[in-house]
Amino acid sequence: MPAHLQSEAAGLEPDSTQVETVTAPYGFLTDEQIYNRKTLRQVLQNVGALGISTFIHTLIFIALGILTMTPEILESLEMVVVNAPEEEIVLEEEMVTVELEEDMTPSEEINTDPTAAPAAGVPTAIGAAIFSEAQFDAEVSDSEVEPTEMAASEIKLPASVSDSLLTAIPLGSYGDPREVVDNIQQAMDRITQELVFMLEESDILVVWVFDQSESMRNDQKEIRERINQVYTELGLADDAAGDHLLTAVTSFGSGYIRHTRKPTSNLELIKKAINEVPIDPSGAELVCPAIVRAISDHTSYTSRGQRQMALIVVSDESGNPENNFQFLENAVQAAKVAKCRTYFLGREAVFGYPHAYMRWQHPQTGTVHWLKVDRGPETAFVEQLQTNGFRRRTDAFSSGFGPYEQCRVARESGGIFFMLPTVEKNLVRGEADKRRYKLKAMKPYLPDLNSRQFQFAKRDETPLRTFIWQVILDLNPLNEQTAEIIEMRMRFSTDSVTFLRQARAEQQKAKTYLVYLANAQKALESGYELRESELNARWQANYDLIYAQLIAYQARVYEYGAALEVFIRNPKTAPLMQPPNRTLVGWDISGQSKLSAAEVSQPYIDRAIELYNTVIELHDGTPWSERAAQEINRGFGLQLVPVYRAPPRRVPAGVPPIPIPKL
Secondary structure, three states: OOHHHHOOOOOOOOOOOOOOOOOOOOOOOOOOOOOOOOOHHHHHHOOOHHHHHHHHHHHHHHHHHHHOOOOHHHHHHHOOOOOOOOOOOOOOOOOOOOOOOOOOOOOOOOOOOOOOOOOOOOOOOOHHHOOOOOOOOOOEOOOOOOOOOOOOOOOOOOOOOOOOOOOOOOOOOOOEEEEEOOOHHHHHHHHHHHHHHHHOOOEEEEEEEEEOOHHHHHHHHHHHHHHHHHHHHOOOOOHHHOOOEEEEEEEEOOOEEEOEOOOEOOHHHHHHHHHOOOOOOOOOOOHHHHHHHHHHHHHHHOOOOOEEEEEEEEOOOOOOHHHHHHHHHHHHHHHHHOOOEEEEEEOOOEOOOOEEEEEEEOOOOOOEEEEEEEOOOOOOOOOOOOEOOOOEOOOOOEOOOOOHHHHHHHHHHOOEEEEOOOOOOOEOOOOOOOOOOOHHHHHHHOOOOOOHHHHHHHHHOOHHHHHHHHHHHHOOOOOHHHHHHHOOOOEEOOOHHHHHHHHHHHHHHHHHHHHHHHHHHHHHHHOHHHHHHOOOHHHHHHHHHHHHHHHHHHHHHHHHHHHHHHHHHOOOOOOOEEOOOEEEEEEEEEEEOOOOOHHHHHHHHHHHHHHHHHHHHHOOOOHHHHHHHHHHHHOOEEEEEEEEEOOOOOOOOOOOOOOOOOO
16 A cells, blocks of 8 residues: 555544655667668778767667666556456446537636635545444468569549648658548548558558457458559559559567568459458457567568558557557657658547457357457556546546557657547447547647657656656556555345455445545645646646546445445345346445435535536536546445346357457
């Protein structure tokens, strides 16, 4: 337990809540070395003493950079994104989809006093923490393609973009990290236009990089079917057009596969290669190393400057967080050195959270599983609480932006991140597509796409951001040690003796958790003046929402303990069976409008609603506003309700069981 949040939990008397300063390391990741075709001997022969000296000193600096690499930045990520143990997810009332209105009026104000922050409307949560003893408890083998004469051909624009005013992004300029499209067709049309601009300068090599996830099969099929259209619209479908546009196909999962032995303009070979992208059962998506490898495998085709390279990554996930953290800058550097524009066909990131959950029903047993997928966050480090007040978040709240790593590579390389619609209707009880946050409203809230090292150092120089980051870490249920304190049980036993033991244990945890929340509240209150001097609208919104949540969660945790006490004193009854074959499996915590301890929790609730409404007003048309509205709609009262389940179907003898997939 963090010392500054313990505050003599046994006596429930908080100590000072001064947030410890996070010291930013300045070690940087080494860049992926891109080799040219000259030998070392040729290089040394062509340079003088100064060149040799520069070369040797460069090697020394790289070696020192590796030797002095510090783990602090990596640890800071691991404190937020860890490999949490698998668990059954109890679908709570907060696991909802909140659809946004397309017409949203952007906020006229960025920085307005959201009322006197130090006064939370309650006596610093100490009253809420005091309970009496009885109250709480292939490679597709590319046949040798004969070179053809390079004949001039008429290059055409797709009809959907021919009247567009879009122009080419100059090489070396920033790309577009957010282009909303309604389908793959729109993205392919825009990519075709990008290829038109590139073909005006030189020939092109396009390298496709496909995610091997099972969830990507439909996207791969559609792209395969549209490859012909791209070549046709460019006027390159005829053999007489020559090899102005060559294509290579690769894929990645836990590893990397090069499906075309060499780039080709043979459309049938291209489609065959896409068709042979396998499904990786591991569920791993090592996207950054795949980008580096795909570029390095094909630089020989572009090294003489006669052909440009473009990379198109197709993935519906953000990739493994730890791997992204380690290799992102290598991917950025590889793309920049190779002058390789990198495009992504991806999905929207979850708002301030690394994961989303997909509903999957076992085809043999009928059992429903909620499978974790990496889909966020939109920032280098999470900027939102990772808890919903009781447990780790399971919502799919959309951020309005793509995953940080993919958007950074696209921007730095001069490419584009195409934000496709989230079509998975099994994503946490429904579609979670919020791509239509208006760009005008979101412009002041754009995520920082600078490197993590840069942001880490900058955050250390900004006290408000350090305050917020520390609160997020201290209340992070993805950290196993913290989870032992702040993750509350949501399902209780049907056996009365076991229920009582479980309930009393959870009530004791709730007391400690309330102290955590109260001290985190005090920490943010002490930094309110910093919030007023913060010029970045995104960090103002982070402060406003998290502060409101800390007060609201105190009310909910108190109501949690009180609801258990009500059940202990007046137990409910429920039949053990429901027709036709559903069995009582437990008592679940569920929402209700009635409060169990209004005399204590109501002041917190009133203050929290006031603060949430301020967030809605100040940050209208943004994820912060929608999140605040959803928190109000959740309500605050709790009760225990019976839960019934039918037994899983038996797998016939001799039939191999289907494994639970990893997405």
